[in-house]
Amino acid sequence: MIRLDDLALFVRSAALGSFSQAAREVNLLPGQASAAIQRLERELDIRLFARSTRSLRLTEEGKRYLPFAEEALQALRAGHEGLRGPGTALNGTLQIAAPSDFGRNVLLPWIAEFRQDHPGLDIQLLVSDQVTDVFRDPVDIALRYGQIDDASFIALPVAPANRRVLVASPAYTARHGRPASLDALAAHRCLAYRLRGRVYDRWCFPTEDGERLVQIAGPLVSDDADVVRRWALAGEGIAYKSWLDVCADVVAGRLEVLLPAVVGQATPLNLVCPHRKQFSPAVKLLHALVSERCAPLLDRLERLPETPADSASLA
Structure with a gap:
């Protein structure tokens, strides 16, 4: 008989490409996860994974079986939710x-x-x-x-x-002034964001004629959006941030919206x-x-x- 835990380990191992990672999620040793997959393979009488010392990939039989395993687990979860009923406390x-x-x-x-x-x-x-x-x-x-x-x-x-908005702290604008236009951003210290090795130093603004890209520069770059916001709060430069991220700071006066008539990029x-x-x-x-x-x-x-x-x- 197929064990549900073995089926769940199969689905997670397929998603993660690793018995070890799937085992860690449920506090098992890698060998225990491997044994569970072998047990499932014996029950099904098929080979689910092609294994080597460096890789783990689904066999053709494993690829065909995976959606059925996912659907079975989802059906069981849905059944559990249905039994609890709408008035039952969440757990x-x-x-x-x-x-x-x-x-x-x-x-x-x-x-x-x-x-x-x-x-x-x-x-x-x-x-x-x-x-x-x-x-x-x-x-x-x-x-x-x-x-x-x-x-x-x-x-x-x-x-x-x-959408995104241009923001800076009152301390920054007191020292460096407020940009009067998007072109004026070139003369300001702008805070850039890095994601997956790419620095986002061309800020995008929608216009009636299409997107306008504005080249920016500054001495500070971070791959953490919260760090960029904190630099802006500290008066280090101008940031181009999601409104949801800076709304509380703007309301409290810690940050000011620059060029509020300019529509920022949809986010x-x-x-x-x-x-x-x-x-x-x-x-x-x-x-x-x-x-x-x-x-x-x-x-x-x-x-x-x-x-x-x-x-x-x-x-």
């Missing part, structure tokens, strides 16, 4: 991935509130600017900035009207997961909470004041 574990700045400074208190309402639910929050692979990484859902064009997974809008926030069937009651409630909390922040974005100097700011 289990929800693994969430979020961008560094948003995760630490915006989402964290909302997660605390969510846990207070659902104390039986364990939450694992993974905070990183690396784009999470919801198929391979050990997460249930990911909150992700940007347009979602990949049809292989499901994306629910959380803050579709979010929608979405909740992403591999399949619609994974929208468990916990995921649905969290999606509703984050969407509800983001709505008033986006209202503030729409009410940003425009200064007279901004009318020619695209020049």
